[in-house]
Amino acid sequence: MTLDVVDLxxxxxxxxxxxxxxxxxxxxxxxxxxxxxxxxxxxxGRRIWRQMTKFWGTLFGINFVLGVATGLVMEFQFGMNWSYYSHYVGDIFGAPLAIEGLMAFFLEATFVGLFFFGWDKLSRVGHLVATWAVALGSNFSALWILVANGWMQNPVGSAFNAQTMRMEVTDFFAVITNPVAQAKFVHTVSAGYVTASVFVLGVSAWYVLKGRHIEIAKRSMTVAASFGLAASLSVVVLGDESGYLTTEHQKMKLAAMESMWETEPAPAAFTVIGFPNQAERETHFAVRIPWVLGLIATRSLDTVVPGITELVGHAKTRIESGIIAFDALQKIRAAGSDAAIAPDVRQAFEEHGTDLGYALLLKRYVDDPRTATPEQIEKAAWDTVPNVPTLFWAFRLMVGLGFAFIALMSVFFFLSARRMLDRYRPLLWIAVLAIPLPWVAAELGWVVAEFGRQPWIIEGVLPTAAGVSSLGAATVLTTIVGFALLYTVLILIEMMLMIRAIRKGPEPDEDPDAELIPAHLVAAE
Structure with missing residues (x-):
């Protein structure tokens, strides 16, 4: 198979x-x-909690540094590989990224330094404020990134300017309060909390199995199980909200996730398992639960969830409308000034302009969408269907892992409450082996969110194929190989540093304020 510059x-x-x-x-x-x-x-005032904070802080620091290094590359790619996308939506997309860099990143990075080097220079409360500022900075950073990404999924607060050929902000408040962005933020952050909880739980379980740092490990497991249980439950609840918003704003993504080829009477059934065949446009050996999809997706018994075939029909209608908008746009650009634009041309663009992006789907088959044949329009309409088997299985594996995390955290929360964390070695081994699973779930979530949006780089506005830079395929392929090698080295470095720090364990703590700890607290410890 030959890969073009878009695929690469x-x-x-x-x-x-x-x-x-x-x-x-x-x-x-x-x-x-x-x-x-x-x-x-x-x-x-118990020193063991300071020792715990410093130990887990070392692992946080290793991860933080490499996260910053890999994140910078992504932002540069918008200008290098996606230059037309950057031109088309730079006024909107660039603002949240700039705020993220100026506000969240610098807030986070500044207080990270105070966290690591301020233990003996700041008061206890002062250092605690710095630590909480690191946490807030990390979450603010995620917020602004997801505001930008959420706008790509649901482009609100903006309008297309026919003179500049760019999307422009009309309501920045609508951009930052975009319901899709807010749902993605809380869902993503909660997933991060689960990831860290499983990591702390698993590493601590390993210490208990090895008979090392038992007191620190048990306390860490208690914190991780409590925090992780709340986070894993919230992931499911917030994921449900995300699915509900998908029903409103990305109907094709939902239909593809559920492998729902035809529209069903409300409420629709949920396909637990099956084998979607995109070529035949049907799902083999499907096991379905009546009503469940309708209840989850619409929160009602009488709202219809449209199937893929019906949505393709809607896309075909919008492509035909988009062709009218494209024709009007060419006439507006040819006119040269607002005064020279004919009223009927202006009216045509106002009525059909929101479908302009659908006409651009035809660029895959013909240079001028106005010359497209009915067969090409039909093909372009079916191009709005993402890869159904990939989305179907990615979503189910992600959800299955989410419920597994709830079960894991519930068990260890119960054991910590009963003070029985070290009694069941098989459970401890399960916690250790579960360490990589949150990353698997997170990556699957990314696949569902981004792969399910195809063929759009901006939902309904700009096709992915129209956003790339004018680069040669060989150039892009060379950078792919370079990034793959570099990132593999970085992953290996992080794993080596993490494993070394975990094997070494917490450092003995010498608290200069130890004599200030009340005697009754020392006795209680």
């Missing part, structure tokens, strides 16, 4: 994004866990 550019961005997202969830979750542990230390 997508592959490169997917690769760098997936690599980067290996670091993000742990940074989000560990930052909050560190703040919780240090809060206990400041409130109780």
């Amino acid at each position: 550019s997508r592959l490169q961005f997917a690769m760098t994004a997936l690599y980067h997202f290996l670091f993000v969830p742990l940074t989000l979750g560990l930052s909050v866990l560190l703040a919780i542990m240090e809060t206990v230390y400041v409130m109780t």
